[in-house]
Amino acid sequence: MPNALVIVESPAKAKTIERFLGEDYVVEASVGHIADLIQPKDVKADNRYDHGLHAENKTLQGFGIYSPRASVEEPWKPWYVNSPKSQKTITQLRKALKKADMLYLATDEDREGEAIAWHLVEVLKPEIPVFRMVFHEITEKAILKALENTREIDMDQVAAQETRRILDRIIGYDLSGLARQTIGGGATGGRVQSPTLRKIVEREKDRIRFISATYCTVTAELHASTAETFNAKLLEIDGQRIASGKNDFNENGELKKSTEVMVLDERTTTNLKESLKNESLSVESIETSPYRRQPKPPFTTSTFQQEVINKLGGSSGAAMAIAQSLYQNGYITYHRTDSPGLSDQAITAARASIENVCGLDYLPDQPRLYTTKSDSAQEAHEAIRPAGETFRNPEELKNELDKDQIAVYELIWKRTIASQMTDQTGETVRMVLNGEINEEEKQRVKFSASGRTITHSGFRQIYEETPDNSDEQETDLHGILPDLTEGEKVTIDVIEINNHETKPPARFTEASLVKWMEETGIGRPSTFAATIGKIAGRDYVFKDGRSLIPTFKAFVATNFLEIEFQDEVDYQYTANLNEKLDGIADGTTNQTQFLNEWYFKEGAWETKIADIQGLVKVDLPRIRQEIAHAVGLDLENNQTIYARFANQKPYVQYGMDGETASIPETLPPDQLSVAKAKEFLTLAAEPDTILGWVESQKALELFQNDLINVETILGFVDGKGIPVFLRKGSFGPYVSLGDFPKWPRQTSKEGQLMKQPHHLKVIKVACAYLKIAENNKENAALQTILNEPKRGVGKKSIETLEGIADNEKISLYEALEQQTFLAEKPSKAVKKLLKNIKKWHSENIDEPIGFRLRELLINTGYWKEVSRMEKAEEKIKLLENLLANMNEFQTLEEVLDVLDERTELKNAPKPKTASLLEKMEPDTISLEDAINLLSLPRVLPITEPITVALNPAPKKGDASFNLLKGGVISVHNGPFGPYLKADCEDGSNQTRSITEDEIFEVSFEDCIKHLETPKKFAQKQSKQIILKDVDGKACLDNVSEKPIEIKTGKFGPYVTDGVTNASLQLGDSIEQMTCERAKELLSERRAQQNTN
Structure with missing residues (x-):
């Protein structure tokens, strides 16, 4: 038999399929898509690009997609390129193809799979017969059948x-x-x-x-002559129905039908309770009706995701990842499907499982057939079901699958089997009772009681469905009502008043x-x-x-x-x-x-x-x-408060340009009332607490010679010195010696311009272009842009130009204008640059500043240069944000003033700061405490050579180290608590943790004792936080069954069971982390790892 190459999408699937095929077949994986749309920045460098044909095609330039400008005959042509991450895979596939006599494309049978198959043909260009094989499950029979029933690639699916x-x-x-x-x-x-x-x-x-509405309901415990008791609910008083649920009220908390429905309040129900006590009711009517409930269809992709989330927790992504692993390893059928139908083979397998697990009583005479309700089902797949001609019981797979996989497989197995089982049947009884209370007013009351008995459990014998919102409310259904007749009397024993409040959607x-x-x-x-x-x-x-x-x-x-x-x-x-x-x-x-x-x-x-x-x-x-969100009107000052988002943070603001205050990123919007917003605004306006003042000489000592002139620190007052502030920070309270430079409000246009990433080259160059365009005597700006893009002006030429400028007392710009020594190409490039700079004062002067700067960057060639850089898309976005920010200013002078002010603020001396120790409370901290904190690190000089012997001595490595004479042991308060650091002769440092009680008192001798203890035996800096479940026991992961801890790493806090690490997400915090949420994070992380 000739050699055949089979290409599937994933390595896991390849391994499974390879088991079913003989040695004449080689199975390789494409690892998803091998081709994708070209990035717009790469279009002009592509060998397909023809300036005459493509220069004016906006969709090609902007999106990498050639469009025919409304020509019906000429198709749109996306430019595909081989994915960089697929280069190794493509090489491997080409190598395998050379040894093959035929090619089978076995990618998934959906639009993505069809497109992958087509791209494989386009990239590999096989010169041997090509067959498209499809299957819905990875079993030996299904794979062999697919080999016998191949087809061509469906180009309509590819086009879609x-x-x-x-x-x-x-x-x-x-x-x-x-x-x-x-x-x-x-x-x-x-x-x-x-x-x-x-x-x-x-x-x-x-x-x-x-707007919530409050109401009360009344439930009575009734006593029949047979000594049986049952409950009934008050329905009407004098023919007027009692409000009993959210359907009676609108979103404003008002009754929908105020003339037909009565709302019971607490006072009314208290009186009613007294009136009803020991009264009797008579049975007005008894209605009996059969009850029947049918099973739901087998899973489609959508219903599968919903049920997994509802029953097992986690996310839709985690559900699909687990399903992917089950499919690839041959346990379930294809999991991307719109169809709830089962094949004849699957129905036979399901019915056999029912007979084996539940018995013939649960097997209907005829199979159930399910069809899709959607007119747009994409493919003719089956529903998601266990793979194979017979369905393996989940118990059989416990040694093959992990706990998450078992749970998902069992859900699919039960749902599939239940879909072919008998209905649940029974009988529902509804009894209406009435009576008369209050002899003076003679009010008529009507109660209702309902009960249900199940005579045959049917599909619920194996599968309990998750109720949806449309399911009937069964909270008032009881097992069996007493056997009463119409007209028979019952006595009210107990009256229960229930208070309710309608809930928002x-x-x-x-x-x-x-x-x-x-x-x-x-x-x-x-x-x-x-x-x-x-x-x-x-x-x-x-x-x-x-x-x-x-x-x-x-x-x-x-x-x-x-x-x-x-x-x-x-x-x-x-x-x-x-x-x-x-x-x-x-x-x-x-x-x-x-x-x-x-x-x-x-x-x-x-x-x-x-x-x-x-x-x-x-x-x-x-x-x-x-686009701001209007929180509401502050009636005290008649100003509207808005919630906005800028600089990657949410905040509230009075009006368009009033006071602002940051708000938590995870504050639920329905909790942000006007009162809450005012709390944030009031708190933001409160000044920091001044604990006291430090005179100049002491301040210089605390700055430890980092400062030459104490008067440059903000907050300095002649005669008093520098204030010590107690402040609130993102990581807790802290003290500072001196004030911070006063930057503009981050949400203002000035603040946003200052917060642009000016340290990045593209922003530096763009601002330099703006400065030199406005003032050609800005030598530093001209030096920045001279070779951006490259113009061939070398280092020696620049030095010559600078020399000419210095000698003739002219600007670098004027020196460039006068130069005659540059070669033809750089000279031509420089003339073009100068020409574009001159145009700044004559062209588009009425346009917004950002727009004008964009034109300058495009005309000088810098925009094109950026579009060809690595990570060009990100850099273009940075420029777009900068230009949009500049468009908010009325004049260029305003923009330049802000840029100059930013430089001054950036270079201003910063105050010295120190975090409070854990045992310190902001309300009780004194000036002395603050000065002690600000005096850290404490420095203890090493005046002589000292050899520190480790005790106990390590089994491997050095048993001692030498401290550096002339060096120091310094005592610090670090992010994980206090520690000391010692200088060593070999240039390294030795560190050890100490307690907060030691930080201000530890002596040189005590430091040596700490250093003698090897790190592995020393006090740990990071705290171990083991999560607890609701019972106070250690929270154990579902899969590893190990305790879950919270730790802090290089990239922030994360949860771990010692096997899998999962970072906390937006909305998660160490303080509010629950056992359930930690398990969910770990489950999602494992699912991601399974798909990689």
Whole structure:
């Protein structure tokens, strides 16, 4: 038999399939996509680029996608390049292909898999027969059957994937660019991401608007003549129904039907309780009805994610990662599917399992058949089910799978089997009772009691479903009611009054968000997890338990998109795009025609983006004001308080330019009231506490010779010295000697310009261009830009120019104008530079400053230079943010003044600071305590050679070390507590932890004793924090069964079970970390590792 090469997507899948094929087959993995869209910065350097053909093609320049400008015949042409991370894989695949006589492409049978197969053909260019093989499960029979039933690549599916990629690239790039200019902080937008985020924010706004209503309900314990007791609920008084739930009230806390419904308050129910005591009721009616409940269908991708999150916890991403590992190793069928249907083989296997596990009583006469309700199901896959002709019991797999995998497999196994089982059946009884109370008013009351008996458990014998919101409320159902007849009397024994309060709409969990996305048609089940992950990764949401809470960054981003992209964030718009993709996939929609209409048509995407970009360029302050979240009106000063987001932090502000105060990033928006906002504003306005003053000579000693003139420190008062402040910091209270330089408010345009990353070269060069354009005598600025981009002016030439400038007392700019010694090429480049600088004072002078600077950077060639740099996209974004910031200023002089002021503030002397010790309380700290802290580190001189012998001596390594004569032992208060550091003869340092009680008192001799103790036996600096569960016992991880600790590492705090480490996410904190949340973080981290 000829040699065959089979290419699958993942190495794990390759290993599994290889077991089923003979030695004539070699199975290799593409490791996902091997080709992707070219980055726009690389377009001009690509060998396909032709300036005459492509220079004016905006989509190619901006997105790496060639567009035909409305030509129906000429298709859109994305420029694909081999993924850099796939180069090694491609080489390996080409090597394997040379030894093969036929090629089987066995990537997943969905649009992404079809596109990967097509890219493999395009990149590898095989000259041997190529076959497309597909399968829904990785079993020997399925693989061999797939080999016998190959087909060609489905180019309609490829076109649908390509169109989706084009839409995501264009929409994502355009929305993200605008979001970064208006919001900053890594803000992004996307075709699916933005409407999904809008829904999360909408729900939070509903909660903010919500006004709670209070009401009471009455439950009676009734005593029948048979001595049996049962409960009944008060329904009516004098024919008027009693309010009994949220459906009776609107979001303003008002009754929907005020004339038909009565609200019981506490006073009314207290009187009612007295009136009802020992009264009797008579049975008015008894209704009996059969009860039947059918099982839910087997899992689709969406229902699988929802059920895993609801029952097992974790995230949709973790659920999909575990499913991926189960599929790749042959335990379940393909897990990206819209279909709830089962094959005949699967139905047979399920029915056999039912008979074996539950018995024939639970096996219906006929199999159940399920079909999709969606018109847009992408592929003809089966539902997610256990793989194979027979379903393996989860108990059989406990030695093969870890606990997370077992839990997910068992859920799939039970759901699949339950879907083919009998209905749950029983009987529901509803009894209505009435009576008369209050002899004077003779009020008629009506009560209701309901009960249910289950005669056959059916599918619930094996699977308990998670109820959804639409399920009937069963809280008032009881097992069995007494056997009474109409007209029979019962006695009221006990009356219970229950107080209730309507609750705001529940926030989305990942499970409920996935359900909403599927029902609305936003995205695809296979991408739900990635979309939610992206929203969380951009700090648009954080988790509280399972709830997804939007941040104020999300509010501002959504407000911007709702104002400027009302149609595009409309849910139906996104759903319609998905329908178009489905049409392309099934061949009923023309790809080119759809893209042309969507992009080029009048009023379509291209025009709209250009209009909004122009608006942002000239009217950014107004836009930022419009997209702020209005918290409410402060009635005391008649000013509106807004919540805003800038410089990657949320804050509140009075009006457009009033006082500001930072707010916590994880403050739930529905908790930010006017009163709460005023607390933050009041706290921010409070001055730091001055503990006392330090006279000049003592201050110089505390600065330890780092300062020459104490008068340069802010806060210095002649005759008093320097103030000592007690301050509040991000990491707790601290003291400072002197005041900090007064920087402008971070949220002001001046503050934002100062906070730009001026240390980065692209920002330095851009600002230098601005300075030299305005004042050609700025020699330092000209030196910065002279070879940005490279103009061939060498170091010796620059030194010659500087010499000419010094000798003739002229500027470097004038020396450049007069020079005659440069070679032709650099001379030509310099003349072009000078020409563009001169234009600054004559062209576009009425345009915003940022716009003018952009034109200068483009005309001088620097913008092009940046677009070719490594990480060009990030650097262009930095420039865009800088230019947008500059557009807010009215004059160039204002911008230059701010840049000069920034330099002065940056170089101003900083106060000396020191953190408080753990045992110190801010309320009781004295000036003496503060001075002691500021005097650290204490320095103890080493006056003679000392050999320190370690005790106990280590088994390996040196048993001693020598201290450096003339060196010092210094005592510090570090981030992990007090410690000492000693200078050694070999140039190294020895450190040991000490206690807080020793920090001010430890002697030289005691320091030597500490140094004699090897580090491994010394007091540890980092504290061990072992999480506890609700019972106070150590929190054990579900998989490793080891205690979970919280630690602090190089990249911040993280949880660990000693095997897996998981960083804390936005919204998590060490203080509020729970056992459940820690397990969730570790589960998600393991899932990520399984997919890598």
